[in-house]
Amino acid sequence: MAQQSNQEPKQAPPCPICGKQAAAEHRPFCSKRCADVDLHRWMKGAYVIGGEAVDDESASWPADEMFGVAPKH
Numbered sequence: 502m503a504q505q506s507n508q509e510p511k512q513a514p515p516c517p518i519c520g521k522q523a524a525a526e527h528r529p530f531c532s533k534r535c536a537d538v539d540l541h542r543w544m545k546g547a548y549v550i551g552g553e554a555v556d557d558e559s560a561s562w563p564a565d566e567m568f569g570v571a572p573k574h
């Protein structure tokens with residue numbers, strides 16, 4: 502994120518993950534690796550926003566305490 506736009510703007514936009522020039526076969530990313538990184542980020546985001554596909558993991562979450570559903574005082 503430090504460097505910006507010293508490259509020709511005619512080219513495809515740089516890889517949003519690492520800023521390298523995107524490769525045609527992996528557009529808009531420069532490589533499959535960056536595409537995967539973005540995919541994982543996206544999935545994580547969807548996870549949080551959707552909040553429905555978390556059945557298994559929610560077991561280890563202190564959700565009840567966080568929401569303070571049942572005050573036991």
Ligand SMILES: [Zn+2]
Nearest residue numbers: 516519531535
């Ligand atoms: Zn990249």
